[in-house]
Amino acid sequence: MDWERNGPVWLFEAPFRRLIEASREIAAGHPRLNLRPLHTAFHLGEDFIHLLSGLREIYEPFAWRLSRGGDRIGHALALGVSPSAWSERNPWIRMRPWDRILDIGFVYWFFDKFGLRLDAGEVERMRLDARRVIENLFGTQEPDPLETARNIWCALPQARWEDAKNGSEHEARVNRARSFVARILDERAVGRRALSSSLSIQTKLELPMLEAVHDFVHDRIAKARVAIEVNPSSNLLVGGFRSIFEQPVFHTDKLPIILNADDPLTFGTTLADDYAYAWAGMVLGSGQSPDQATRRLEEAARCSLRYTFTSSLERRTLQAHGDLREDAATEAGAARRRGP
Numbered sequence: 639m640d641w642e643r644n645g646p647v648w649l650f651e652a653p654f655r656r657l658i659e660a661s662r663e664i665a666a667g668h669p670r671l672n673l674r675p676l677h678t679a680f681h682l683g684e685d686f687i688h689l690l691s692g693l694r695e696i697y698e699p700f701a702w703r704l705s706r707g708g709d710r711i712g713h714a715l716a717l718g719v720s721p722s723a724w725s726e727r728n729p730w731i732r733m734r735p736w737d738r739i740l741d742i743g744f745v746y747w748f749f750d751k752f753g754l755r756l757d758a759g760e761v762e763r764m765r766l767d768a769r770r771v772i773e774n775l776f777g778t779q780e781p782d783p784l785e786t787a788r789n790i791w792c793a794l795p796q797a798r799w800e801d802a803k804n805g806s807e808h809e810a811r812v813n814r815a816r817s818f819v820a821r822i823l824d825e826r827a828v829g830r831r832a833l834s835s836s837l838s839i840q841t842k843l844e845l846p847m848l849e850a851v852h853d854f855v856h857d858r859i860a861k862a863r864v865a866i867e868v869n870p871s872s873n874l875l876v877g878g879f880r881s882i883f884e885q886p887v888f889h890t891d892k893l894p895i896i897l898n899a900d901d902p903l904t905f906g907t908t909l910a911d912d913y914a915y916a917w918a919g920m921v922l923g924s925g926q927s928p929d930q931a932t933r934r935l936e937e938a939a940r941c942s943l944r945y946t947f948t949s950s951l952e953r954r955t956l957q958a959h960g961d962l963r964e965d966a967a968t969e970a971g972a973a974r975r976r977g978p
């Protein structure tokens with residue numbers, strides 16, 4: 639698995655879940671050790687082809703209960719991009735039929751379960767698209783291709799999840815959807831067709847649907863009380879931005895934001911460097927005043943403390959010493975001194 643698109647969360651969902659559940663059991667079984675169950679930080683939604691795939695990937699750990707309050711999501715660039723700006727920059731894209739089925743299944747699940755606002759024309763277009771892709775990949779004609787796409791997306795995780803219902807009809811649908819997933823993994827010719835970028839999409843036609851999904855995912859992530867880890871230098875390299883100033887996070891502030899150096903060895907950076915880049919990005923790129931930028935970085939540092947994964951004892955010690963606050967203030971101050 640060389641990059642995120644080839645190693646999606648659903649492939650690793652079962653071992654992740656076992657780890658998280660085991661850590662909860664251990665913490666509950668040894669109260670005197672004051673252990674915190676494992677928290678997760680999924681790095682997602684940074685190198686998507688279709689914005690919809692990026693939003694879906696960000697949402698999946700929530701739908702599958704791998705992420706919960708107090709956890710972190712890294713990058714999440716799909717959340718910070720405005721759908722209209724994205725569509726203008728990417729009027730036509732070529733994507734993989736497999737991602738298209740999952741994206742349509744995800745949108746239809748939102749539409750069906752939460753009443754996502756889509757007009758009849760949009761739903762019809764998705765239905766035609768799903769029919770075409772499913773027929774092309776699996777050679778079957780589905781009576782309701784939207785439902786089939788939804789069932790395939792819902793059948794990805796091994797665990798039964800919030801949508802799971804008892805009953806033989808439901809079991810039969812899940813088993814049938816799982817057989818499609820198995821064919822992607824086991825049949826070489828099907829897998830190859832599914833993962834070749836052969837599908838052309840005109841993104842402008844989907845703009846209203848994209849906007850509705852974007853708002854919905856943003857809203858639900860905000861309610862879930864997870865922090866977004868912003869990795870300024872790593873985002874610049876993997877996110878396809880022309881400059882550090884372009885990163886959407888410097889222009890929006892609706893979600894709890896923390897700064898992170900991602901993988902310091904790979905990206906040749908440190909946390910202090912990334913604070914400095916963020917400060918410069920805000921002041922030079924989005925016209926905020928130096929004081930505004932410093933305040934936002936101080937808020938990010940406080941947020942890091944709230945979303946730290948250390949034990950409550952260590953957290954209290956850090957708060958008592960004010961370590962992170964002082965560090966952040968120093969780093970932001972250093973950035974200001976290095977600034978223009």
Ligand SMILES: [Zn+2]
Nearest residue numbers: 681712872900
């Ligand atoms: Zn990352």
